[in-house]
Amino acid sequence: MTDALNNSYYRATANAWEAQPAFIGEGDYDVAVIGGGYTGLSAALACAEKGLKVTLLEAKTIGYGASGRNGGQLIPGLRWSMRELDEEFGRERAQAIFDLAYGAVDLVKSRIARHDIQCDLKSGHLEAAYKPAHFDAMQRDAEYLEKQFGWESEIVQPKDMGQHINGDGYHGGIYDSRGGHFHPLNYALGLATAARTAGVTLFENSFVRPEDVNARNVILATDSWIHDLDDRLGRYTIPIMNYNIATAPLPDAAELLPSDAAVADSRFVLNYFRLSADKRLIFGGGEKYVQTPPSDIAGFVRKHIVEVFPSLANTPIDYAWGGAVGVTMNRLPHMGREGNVFFAHGFSGHGALVTTLAGELLAEAVTGTMERFDVFANLPHRPFPGGKWLARPIATLGLLYYALRDRL
Ligand SMILES: Cc1cc2nc3c(=O)[nH]c(=O)nc-3n(C[C@H](O)[C@H](O)[C@H](O)COP(=O)(O)OP(=O)(O)OC[C@H]3O[C@@H](n4cnc5c(N)ncnc54)[C@H](O)[C@@H]3O)c2cc1C
DSSP: OOGGGGOOOOHTTTTOOOOOOOOOOOOOOEEEEEOOOOHHHHHHHHHHHTOOEEEEEOHHHHHGGGTTTTEEOOSSSOSOOOOHHHHHHHHHHHHHHHHHHHHHHHHHHHHHHHHTSSSSSSSEEEEEEEEHHHHHHHHHHHHHHHHHHOOOOOOEEEGGGGGGGOSSOOOOOEEEEEEEEEOOOHHHHHHHHHHHTTEEEEEEEOOGHHHHHHHEEEOOOOGGHHHHHHHHHHHEEEEEEEEEEESSTTTTTHHHHHTTTTTEEESSSSEEEEEOSOOOOOEEEEEEESSSSOOOOOHHHHHHHHHHGGGGGTTTTEEEEEEEEEEETTSSOOOEEEEEEEEOOTTOOHHHHHHHHHHHHHHHTTTTTHHHHHHTTOOOOOTTTHHHHHHHHHHHHHHHHHHHHHHH
């Protein structure tokens, strides 16, 4: 990933962090965690709390990947609605998935509180309907979620949307007070500090393969980069480039987003946005199915901003960056174990909460407690068709089709 893509508002406002040394091949560990995003950091922290001798190795710097670049939107659950999960897997499995996936909200909040992580945590998430038909489906899903699983949210009628957003083009929404938003890189750095305090030996600027480290167990937590380490596992995810910007601080921020909720809309290629602590609009929109970034990221994202907030057509954009979203065929995370190697990746744009959970489940699995890990490890997955060379072009065609449907 080029450094231009790493030029984020989050890097510019990161909490203090002492750079960690590079790995020189020494040491003997119970667990080596490869990858310093939320999944790896959470796994390393949880393993250390279980009394294991742990090292975490990060190819670049802590939070270099999606964990330090994402929209910061804390959206309870997975990419599938509970109705879909119920229909596909039956109530018993769906209930187990619900308990874990929706429980991730409290898990993340309790980590933030326990380790006193300063990451601008705010409450409230709004899913905004891009088409009236989307609003109908959202209401049905929200009612199902409440009736069948007891998770309450608020249906926001089109006429009441102004309580949350004064922007164009939305037809109602669902407000979840337990969702929210945070500064993603500062959450990662906070987890890293907690892991170090718990005894984890951290290395940065250390691209490694499992065989480079002397450890009885290995956790692969490299998300979009898994194909660098394992050809076979690499076929289960593809990286999709997604771009974010931060405007200059907005004098009228409270008018645009009065409840200070994070907002994600219901398009296949969604727009998602929220206010930072210093009242900038952080906006993500538009995807690219090739790795090369647009030459003008700010201009690329601005087109989408103006659709929602025409008044921001000339507002300065101070930061623009991008990152790779690791996506699986069915949009559910891919977790599993092969001997003493454990892995979790492919959170499909819904990883800000579930990765912390995945890390804890990986730590349980390493210590032989498989029950909760297996709830995810038993989800069915298929590799992208087309093998090593054609998987990305074929998947791209499929994604372009769905992106086109947004416009119809
Ligand atoms: C632009 C963008 C916006 C997003 N917005 C949201 C959002 O608003 N809400 C949400 O829920 N999710 C969002 N996501 C998804 C979410 O950020 C990810 O699901 C999550 O951060 C993945 O965490 P991870 O720890 O598994 O992977 P990552 O954070 O990507 O970490 C993997 C790490 O592994 C390191 N690595 C790779 N190979 C090696 C190696 N061989 N040796 C050592 N280290 C290695 C990388 O450098 C990287 O730091 C977004 C993602 C992107 C890119």
